[in-house]
Structure formats: C-alpha cells, structure tokens
Amino acid sequence: MTIHDLDTPAIVVDLDIMERNLRQMSDYAAAHRLRLRPHTKTHKIPALGRRQIALGAAGLSVAKPGEAEVMMAAEPAEILVAYPTIGARKLERLAKLAHGTRISIAIDSLECAHQISAAAQAEGVTLGVLVEFDAGLHRVGVRPGAELQGLVQAVAQLPGIDWEGISFYPGHIKSLDETGLAAIRAAGALLEETVSDLKSHGLIPRIVSGGSTPTWAHSHTLTAMNEIRPGTYIFNDKNSVGIGSCAWSDCAASILTTVVSTAVSSQAIIDGGSKTFSSDRLVWSSEVSFGEVVGYPTAVFHKMMEEHGFLDITRTGHTFHLGDRVRIIPNHICVAVNLHERLYGVRGEQVEEIWEVAGRGKLQ
Ligand SMILES: Cc1ncc(COP(=O)(O)O)c(C=O)c1O
Incomplete structure (x- = not known):
C-alpha cells in the first residue's frame, strides 16, 4: 500500500x-546520564512504547490508569502515572497492574497518598x-520548601x-528566547535549592523527574534532575517548531486531508x-x-468547523x-492523535506500519 491508497x-x-x-532523545539522555521515561500520551500506542524502551527508556509515563493498562502491552519495567490520581476505583486498577510491573504515581496531597496506601495494602503490593x-x-x-518537605515526610511513612522522589513539569516554559532560557535557569536553581533542602532534612530523593519537549535539549543544565519525561518529541508539531525545540524537518506526523470544496472564492475546504x-x-x-500546510507556507488554516477546515x-x-x-502539521499532535483510530507509518511513499491508537479515549 502507498500513501496514495490511504483515505x-x-x-x-x-x-x-x-x-x-x-x-x-535516547542518545541525549544516555550522554547526560538522565533516566528517560517518555510520556506516551502523545502516541498512545504500545508498539511505539516498545520502541522507546528498546532504545533505552527506563520505563514509560502515562496520565491515566486506562493509558497504563494499555501500555502494559509494551512490557515496561516501570510505569509512572504523572498525574494526581484520586479515587478508589482508579487506584484499585493501578494496584492490580503493580503485580505485573512497577507502578508509581505523582501526587500533591496527603489525601491522595492515603488513598494510594489503602489501595496498595488491599492488593498486597507496593x-x-x-x-x-x-x-x-x-x-x-505543592510549593517547594516547607510544604514539599512536610508532604514528603508524611508520605514516606x-x-x-x-x-x-519528587517531580515537576516545566510546562510554563514555551519559548527558547532569552525569556525562556532565563526561566530554564530559574527552574534549575529552584530545583537545586529544593533538592538540597530535602537532603538537609534527611530526605534523599532517588528520582528527580521533570523535563518536557520544549526544554529537552537543556535538561542537563538542571543538574539536580535525573529523569526526563518528554512526550511530544516522538512526532513534534507546529508548536514545537514555533517554540524552537525542533525544525519543520523534525515533524514526523502530519494529517493527510482532501480538498472537498473550492466553491467559495479564495479558499479551499479540506475534509478535516x-x-x-x-x-x-x-x-x-x-x-x-490550526496547522502548517506542507508545501504551501502562505496558505492560512484560519478556521474550522467540525468536519471542515478553511484554508x-x-x-x-x-x-x-x-x-x-x-x-x-497540526498545532498539537497529542490531542490530534487521541481523535484518530489509527496512525499510518510511511517510508517514502510506502505505508510500512499501521498502528491502532489503543489508548485513544482512555480518559479514566
Ligand atoms: C506531567 C507531564 N509530564 C510530561 C509531559 C510531556 O511534555 P511534552 O509533551 O512537552 O514533552 C507532559 C505533557 O503534557 C505532562 O503533563
């Protein structure tokens, strides 16, 4: 099958x-001795999780228990649920998964920790x-400093x-200009202070987890961090290019559409x-x-209705x-992937792989 055969x-x-x-990303993480637990919310496909693991990822990250259940098929040594998971039903499911792999959860409240503790004990897992x-x-x-220390102390018991250990997500850094670089330096300084503060109270984090696609190439400058969880980097998107974390030639995913109407002058309507x-x-x-039109940089994708794209x-x-x-090339590939049943992997014009997006819609 070729790309021309795809509907x-x-x-x-x-x-x-x-x-x-x-x-x-794997080479970068290895060169700087950073653990890599890629966030799979971008692709939601176990076969791609497997590839990340084969290239040295220590485990995988997800946001929801449903995504964790799907990613078990990739046989990761660890899954990090990088989302405050509240509620007995969800935690019961995660505790069950812990029989098959190590499950960790990023939390920011003692209440959540108590719920996790109860679910773990009920299932006989850690x-x-x-x-x-x-x-x-x-x-x-929570706020770094006394609030973080207090929560860590209580959770550890x-x-x-x-x-x-501890985790954070530098999602406020959305540029790599002087402002963005200053924010990265500030995050690095805050992290160093936070970790040394914890250590001075006898609380030694084994894992200090952060990282994002926008900041990925600067991760090693946050010297107190030892794990990164980038997600978008596998495909990249128009946002990644605008932020400056990659070039157009690094955008792996695009959405193939068809022109369905040219009846109104000065515009083409596409079927998405x-x-x-x-x-x-x-x-x-x-x-x-709403996206970059490949080959026509002066076309403006300025409006959408549910099934109509206005160029x-x-x-x-x-x-x-x-x-x-x-x-x-869409603005935000992670959200677009969640809307599709499958992705088509192509080399040149040949369709080499078809993946079901097994994690799509797994919001619980
Ligand atoms: C908690 C958390 N970790 C990691 C990521 C991955 O970030 P990115 O897609 O910028 O690589 C996200 C993205 O939303 C996130 O929310």
Whole structure:
C-alpha cells in the first residue's frame, strides 16, 4: 500500500523522522546520564512504547490508569502515572497492574497518598510515589520548601508506599528566547535549592523527574534532575517548531486531508476540522492558525468547523482542485492523535506500519 491508497483524513507518520527523533532523545539522555521515561500520551500506542524502551527508556509515563493498562502491552519495567490520581476505583486498577510491573504515581496531597496506601495494602503490593512540586506552571504541585518537605515526610511513612522522589513539569516554559532560557535557569536553581533542602532534612530523593519537549535539549543544565519525561518529541508539531525545540524537518506526523470544496472564492475546504485536528491554538503566538500546510507556507488554516477546515489560499498563487491531497502539521499532535483510530507509518511513499491508537479515549 502507498500513501496514495490511504483515505483521508489520516495521520501519517514519517518513520525515518520518527526514528531519528527517538534516537536523538535516547542518545541525549544516555550522554547526560538522565533516566528517560517518555510520556506516551502523545502516541498512545504500545508498539511505539516498545520502541522507546528498546532504545533505552527506563520505563514509560502515562496520565491515566486506562493509558497504563494499555501500555502494559509494551512490557515496561516501570510505569509512572504523572498525574494526581484520586479515587478508589482508579487506584484499585493501578494496584492490580503493580503485580505485573512497577507502578508509581505523582501526587500533591496527603489525601491522595492515603488513598494510594489503602489501595496498595488491599492488593498486597507496593506503589511508588513521587511528590509533585510547582516549578512555575501553577497547575498542580505543592510549593517547594516547607510544604514539599512536610508532604514528603508524611508520605514516606505510609504503609504500601515507596517514596521514590519528587517531580515537576516545566510546562510554563514555551519559548527558547532569552525569556525562556532565563526561566530554564530559574527552574534549575529552584530545583537545586529544593533538592538540597530535602537532603538537609534527611530526605534523599532517588528520582528527580521533570523535563518536557520544549526544554529537552537543556535538561542537563538542571543538574539536580535525573529523569526526563518528554512526550511530544516522538512526532513534534507546529508548536514545537514555533517554540524552537525542533525544525519543520523534525515533524514526523502530519494529517493527510482532501480538498472537498473550492466553491467559495479564495479558499479551499479540506475534509478535516476540529474533530480531526482538535481546536488547540498555538501556544507561542496569537496568530490564528490550526496547522502548517506542507508545501504551501502562505496558505492560512484560519478556521474550522467540525468536519471542515478553511484554508485561505489567497497568497499561495496556487489553484487548488477538488480531490487534491493536502498535508498539514497540526498545532498539537497529542490531542490530534487521541481523535484518530489509527496512525499510518510511511517510508517514502510506502505505508510500512499501521498502528491502532489503543489508548485513544482512555480518559479514566
Ligand atoms: C506531567 C507531564 N509530564 C510530561 C509531559 C510531556 O511534555 P511534552 O509533551 O512537552 O514533552 C507532559 C505533557 O503534557 C505532562 O503533563
């Protein structure tokens, strides 16, 4: 089968680029002695988790128990649920998985730790815990300093729990200009202070977990960190390029669409809208764009309805015809993948692999 045989819309993955992205991150992590637990929320496909493990990942990260259940098929030595998991039903499922692999959970409350402890004891397993602190995103995580110490001290004493260390997510860093680099330096300084503070209280974290795709190449400058959890890097997207963490040539995934209408002048309508791309806007620019039109940089993907994508083609100097195939690099590939049943891995024009997105919709 070739790419021309694929019906649209379809997410197409350039295998050469994806493999280069995977190798690059693994080599980087190995060179700087950083554990790598890639976040699989980007691809949600066990076969790709396996590839990450084969290239040296210590384990895999997920957000939800449903994703953890799916990723067991990749046979990871460890799964980190990098999300505050609240509720007996979810924790029971994670405790069951702990019979098959090591399960750790990133938490930011004593209440959650008590729930984990109860679930672990009921199932007769030990669950790892990372205590999450807020490094500047202000999403989850306790304040570094006394609050973090207090929580770590309390968590470390609970039965059924193995306190492994601390975690944070530098999702507030969305540029690599002077402002972004200053934020990376600040995160590094905060981390160093936080870890040495814990150590001075006799609390030695085995794992200090952070990292993201935007900041990946600077991870080694956060010297107190020993684990990274990048996710998007496997495919990259328009946001990654805008942030400056990769080039267009590093974008492995694009969405193949078909022009279905040119009836209204100055525009081409493609057969994918918000149900194909997601409505995520760019994180690094106020420009209204839902993706980069490959080969036509002056086409503007400025509007979407559920099944319609609006391309303003005024400045392209190109005439689009019904049935034309148009490839688009989405703003945020992780959310787009979750909308699709399968991904198509291509080398050149040949479709080499078809993966079911086993983790799509696993929100619980
Ligand atoms: C807790 C956590 N860790 C890691 C990641 C991976 O980040 P990125 O996709 O920027 O590589 C995310 C992304 O949302 C996250 O929320």
